[in-house]
Amino acid sequence: MYKYSDTDKKIIASRVKQFENQVNRRLEGKLTEEEFKPLRLMNGLYLQLHAYMLRVAIPYGELSSKQLRKLAFIADKYDRGYGHFTTRQNIQFNWPKLPDVPEILNELSLVEMHAIQTSGNCIRNISSDHLAGLTINEIEDPRPWCEIIRKWSTFHPEFSFLPRKFKIAVIGCDEDRAAMLVHDIGIRIIKRHCQVGFEIFVGGGQGRTPIIAKKIKNFLPKKDILNYLEAILTTYNQEGRRDNIYKARIKILVQELGIERFKSLVEENFSKLSNKELEIDKKSIEEIFQYFRLPPLKSSSDKIPLEDNQEYKNWIKQNVIPHKIKGFSIVQISLKEPKKPPGDATSNQMKALAKFSEDFSFSEIRVTHEQNLVLPHVPNKELFNLWSQLKKENLATPNLGLITDTICCPGMDYCALATARSIPISQKISNHFNNYCKQKEIGNLKIKISGCINACGHHHVGNIGILGLDRRGEEFYQITLGGSAKEDAAIGEIVGPSFSETDLIDAIEKILNTYKKHKKNKGEDFLSVFRRIGIKEFKKDLYDNFTEKS
Amino acid sequence: MIILQKNHEHKNHYKKIKEQDFLKKKISNGSILTISQWREVEHIIQAQEIDVAIEFSSDACILCENDKLSKVAMIQINFKTFKDGRPYTFAKMLRKKHNFTGELRATGHIIPDQYIFLIRCGFDSVEIEEEHKETWLELLEMDEGLYYQP
Numbered sequence: 071m072y073k074y075s076d077t078d079k080k081i082i083a084s085r086v087k088q089f090e091n092q093v094n095r096r097l098e099g100k101l102t103e104e105e106f107k108p109l110r111l112m113n114g115l116y117l118q119l120h121a122y123m124l125r126v127a128i129p130y131g132e133l134s135s136k137q138l139r140k141l142a143f144i145a146d147k148y149d150r151g152y153g154h155f156t157t158r159q160n161i162q163f164n165w166p167k168l169p170d171v172p173e174i175l176n177e178l179s180l181v182e183m184h185a186i187q188t189s190g191n192c193i194r195n196i197s198s199d200h201l202a203g204l205t206i207n208e209i210e211d212p213r214p215w216c217e218i219i220r221k222w223s224t225f226h227p228e229f230s231f232l233p234r235k236f237k238i239a240v241i242g243c244d245e246d247r248a249a250m251l252v253h254d255i256g257i258r259i260i261k262r263h264c265q266v267g268f269e270i271f272v273g274g275g276q277g278r279t280p281i282i283a284k285k286i287k288n289f290l291p292k293k294d295i296l297n298y299l300e301a302i303l304t305t306y307n308q309e310g311r312r313d314n315i316y317k318a319r320i321k322i323l324v325q326e327l328g329i330e331r332f333k334s335l336v337e338e339n340f341s342k343l344s345n346k347e348l349e350i351d352k353k354s355i356e357e358i359f360q361y362f363r364l365p366p367l368k369s370s371s372d373k374i375p376l377e378d379n380q381e382y383k384n385w386i387k388q389n390v391i392p393h394k395i396k397g398f399s400i401v402q403i404s405l406k407e408p409k410k411p412p413g414d415a416t417s418n419q420m421k422a423l424a425k426f427s428e429d430f431s432f433s434e435i436r437v438t439h440e441q442n443l444v445l446p447h448v449p450n451k452e453l454f455n456l457w458s459q460l461k462k463e464n465l466a467t468p469n470l471g472l473i474t475d476t477i478c479c480p481g482m483d484y485c486a487l488a489t490a491r492s493i494p495i496s497q498k499i500s501n502h503f504n505n506y507c508k509q510k511e512i513g514n515l516k517i518k519i520s521g522c523i524n525a526c527g528h529h530h531v532g533n534i535g536i537l538g539l540d541r542r543g544e545e546f547y548q549i550t551l552g553g554s555a556k557e558d559a560a561i562g563e564i565v566g567p568s569f570s571e572t573d574l575i576d577a578i579e580k581i582l583n584t585y586k587k588h589k590k591n592k593g594e595d596f597l598s599v600f601r602r603i604g605i606k607e608f609k610k611d612l613y614d615n616f617t618e619k620s
Numbered sequence: 621m622i623i624l625q626k627n628h629e630h631k632n633h634y635k636k637i638k639e640q641d642f643l644k645k646k647i648s649n650g651s652i653l654t655i656s657q658w659r660e661v662e663h664i665i666q667a668q669e670i671d672v673a674i675e676f677s678s679d680a681c682i683l684c685e686n687d688k689l690s691k692v693a694m695i696q697i698n699f700k701t702f703k704d705g706r707p708y709t710f711a712k713m714l715r716k717k718h719n720f721t722g723e724l725r726a727t728g729h730i731i732p733d734q735y736i737f738l739i740r741c742g743f744d745s746v747e748i749e750e751e752h753k754e755t756w757l758e759l760l761e762m763d764e765g766l767y768y769q770p
C-alpha cells in the first residue's frame with residue numbers, strides 16, 4: 071500500500087490548518103457562503119437535504135485496516151454510526167456538523183486520509199480497478215499511476231477552478247471494472263510492440279447528457295502522461311463552457327468541437343507547453359511501484375474447503391474469485407444485504423472487517439465502484455472460517471453481479487436535488503428477488519438506480535437502468551435497457567412510458583420474462599440477449615398496446 | 621485599494637486611459653489600455669520610453685499569435701468572479717507561449733485563498749481592499765512552499 075512521504079504528511083497537515091482557518095472565517099462572517107462554497111467543496115463538504123455531507127477520498131479504492139477503523143470511529147463519534155461507500159470509491163458521512171469538520175479532517179490525517187478534491191470544480195479523487203494488482207491478465211498495476219496522477223492533481227494551482235468537476239479513472243487491463251469510459255478522462259494501460267504505455271479516452275460522463283468517452287490517443291509513452299493530461303486540462307480550462315452549468319463538462323466541449331478538432335488543440339498544447347520537469351523518469355516510476363508490491367504471499371496448493379453448507383457454497387460460487395497467486399482467493403463482500411441501503415456499512419461492520427482483514431488478508435481492504443468491498447488476499451484454507459465470521463456480521467450476502475447487487479444513489483431520502491426516492495426501490499428489488507436460486511437463474515444483471523437525472527446511481531449504464539422522476543408530485547420510474555459500464559460501454563435506451571412505484575416490480579418481471587424467452591442457452595446473459603434481439607421485443611411484451619411504428 | 625506584491629504593499633502607478641486621451645493618442649506613463657487599443661498604438665509606443673499596461677477581463681483572455689508584448693510593462697487581469705479559472709491558464713500562456721516578462725496583476729473578484737495559486741501560475745501582484753490585507757498576508761504566511769507540481 072502507498073505510504074505517505076514527509077511531504078505528503080506536511081501538505082495534508084497544512085491543508086487541515088488552512089481549512090480550519092476557512093471555517094473560522096466563514097463562522098465569523100468574513101467569507102460569504104458563495105465564497106466559502108468552493109473552498110468547502112474542495113475539502114469534500116457538501117450541503118445536503120438535512121445536513122452537511124462529508125465525502126472522504128479512498129484513493130484508487132485502497133484501505134488499510136487502520137484506516138477502516140478510523141472511518142468506523144468517525145461514523146460513531148461524528149455521525150450516526152454508519153458510512154456510505156460511493157460509486158467513485160469514496161465514503162460519505164451524512165451527518166457531520168460544520169464546526170466538527172476540521173477535527174474530523176485532523177483525525178483522518180492521522181491515518182493518511184483526507185477529503186481533498188472529492189467535490190468541487192477540480193480534479194477529483196482518481197479511481198481505479200478494485201482488482202488492480204490481483205489478476206493474471208493485467209498488463210500493469212494501475213494504482214501507481216493513480217498515485218502519480220493524484221499527486222500531480224492535488225492543489226494544482228492552474229486547475230482548481232475548472233468549468234466543472236473533472237473525473238479520471240485508470241485501468242490496467244482490457245476488462246474495465248472502473249467504468250473508465252464514462253469518465254472525463256479514461257486511461258487504459260496497454261502494450262504495443264513490447265512497450266507499455268497508455269491509451270487515452272476523453273469526454274465521457276453521465277449526468278443529464280450521458281456520453282461514452284472517445285479515444286484521443288492510441289499510444290502515449292509513460293513518461294508523457296502528466297504533460298498530456300496537462301494539455302487536455304489546459305484546453306478544457308480555456309475552452310470549456312462557463313455560461314451554462316449543464317454544458318460545462320468536458321464531454322460537451324468535445325462534442326461541440328468534435329474529437330478531431332479537440333485533439334488538435336490538445337496536441338498543440340502538448341507540443342508547445344510540455345514541461346521537462348513533468349516528465350516521469352524510470353527511477354521515480356520504480357520508486358512508486360515499490361509501494362504497491364504484493365504482500366508476501368506464498369503460493370500453495372491449498373484448496374477451498376468443501377463444506378456441506380449450501381449458503382457457504384453459494385457464497386463461494388458468487389463472491390469468491392481466484393487470486394493470481396495459487397492458494398489464495400479474492401473475497402468480494404457485498405454491501406447489498408436485503409434490508410440496507412446499497413453501499414452502507416455500519417461502524418460495527420467496518421470494525422469487524424478491519425479485524426478480518428488483519429486476520430485473513432494482510433490488513434488490506436478494497437472499495438469497488440459498485441459499492442462493495444473486497445478482501446484481496448485470503449488464503450484458500452481460511453475461506454470457511456472467514457465466511458462463518460462474515461455471516462455473523464451480515465456481510466456474507468451471496469449476490470455479487472446478480473440482480474440484487476444494485477448500484478443506487480441516496481435519492482430523496484438524503485439528496486436535495488432528488489426527484490424521487492431510490493433506496494426504497496433498491497430494497498423492493500432486493501426483497502422481491504431475495505432467493506439465490508431465482509437470482510442465479512436470471513444470471514449476471516446490473517440494475518442501477520438514480521433519484522434524478524444527475525445520474526449518481528449510474529442508471530444510464532445499467533443493463534436495466536431506473537430513473538426516478540416527479541410527475542405532478544407523484545414518483546414515476548423510467549426504465550432504460552442495454553446500458554453497460556464495462557469495456558463494451560453503452561448508454562441504455564428508454565424502453566417507453568415510465569411506471570409508478572407499485573407497477574415497477576411487475577415491469578421488471580416482464581422484462582426478465584422477455585429475456586428468458588429469448589435466451590438461447592444457459593450462459594447467455596441479459597445484455598447479450600438484449601444486443602441480439604433489440605429493444606422492440608421488450609417493448610412488445612411490456613406494453614399491451616404496443617404497436618410498431620413503421 | 622492597494623497593490624500587494626508577495627508581502628509588500630505598494631501604490632498603484634497605473635490608470636485606465638481616458639477615451640478622449642486615447643483618441644488624441646495622448647498615451648502617458650502608466651496608462652492602462654485594452655488589447656485592441658494596444659494593437660492600434662503599439663508602433664508609437666515601441667519608440668517611447670514609457671510604461672503602459674494592458675487589461676483583460678477574465679472572460680476574454682484572448683491574444684493573437686502576432687501580438688507583441690515586449691514593450692508592455694504590465695498586464696492586468698480583471699476577475700469577473702473568483703470562480704473563473706481561465707486566467708490561471710492564460711497566465712501560463714503569457715509566460716510560456718508569448719514570453720511575457722513584465723508584471724502580471726490580478727484584480728477584481730479574487731479571494732485570499734487563491735493567493736498562492738495566483739503566484740504559482742505566474743502572477744506577481746494583486747489589487748485588493750486595504751482592509752483585507754491582513755487575511756491575504758496570513759494565508760501567504762501559512763504556505764510552507766510544499767507542492768506536488770514543479
Ligand code: HEM
Pocket residue numbers: 116118123155156157158162234252253274275276277278319478479480484485486487524525526527528
Ligand atoms: C447527496 C448528495 C449528492 C449530490 C448533491 C450530488 C450531485 C450530483 C450532480 C449535480 C451530478 C451531475 C453533475 C454533472 O452532470 O455535471 C452528479 C453526478 C454524479 N454523482 Fe452525485 N451527488 C450526490 C451524491 C452522490 C453519491 C452518493 C454518489 C455515489 C453513490 C454520487 C456519484 C455520482 C456520479 C458517479 C456522478 C456521475 C458522474 C458524471 O456526471 O459523469 N453522487 N452528482
Ligand code: SF4
Pocket residue numbers: 479480481482485486487488489520521522523524525526527
Ligand atoms: S442522482 Fe440525483 S437524487 Fe441521486 S444523489 Fe445524485 S443528485 Fe441526488
